[in-house]
Amino acid sequence: MDADDLVISLKMGLSRLSKSERRRAIESVRDVIRAAMFDDAAGAGYEIRRCPRCGSVAIVVVSRKLV
Numbered sequence: 001m002d003a004d005d006l007v008i009s010l011k012m013g014l015s016r017l018s019k020s021e022r023r024r025a026i027e028s029v030r031d032v033i034r035a036a037m038f039d040d041a042a043g044a045g046y047e048i049r050r051c052p053r054c055g056s057v058a059i060v061v062v063s064r065k066l067v
Contacts, residue, residue: 001009010029014022048057 014025017025050057
């Protein structure tokens, strides 16, 4: 599947949604594109600390070893 096919299938899928569902879907796609653009701009050396349990970037749990 190339980019043109992806855009066509996205448009067909969005046309079946209600107005509020379409808005949420477009915001989600926009967020994914922005995150990909940021990753490309930041380069391979950039890594976000994430919670090892849930993957959240907002809350990072630091594990403590019990001896």
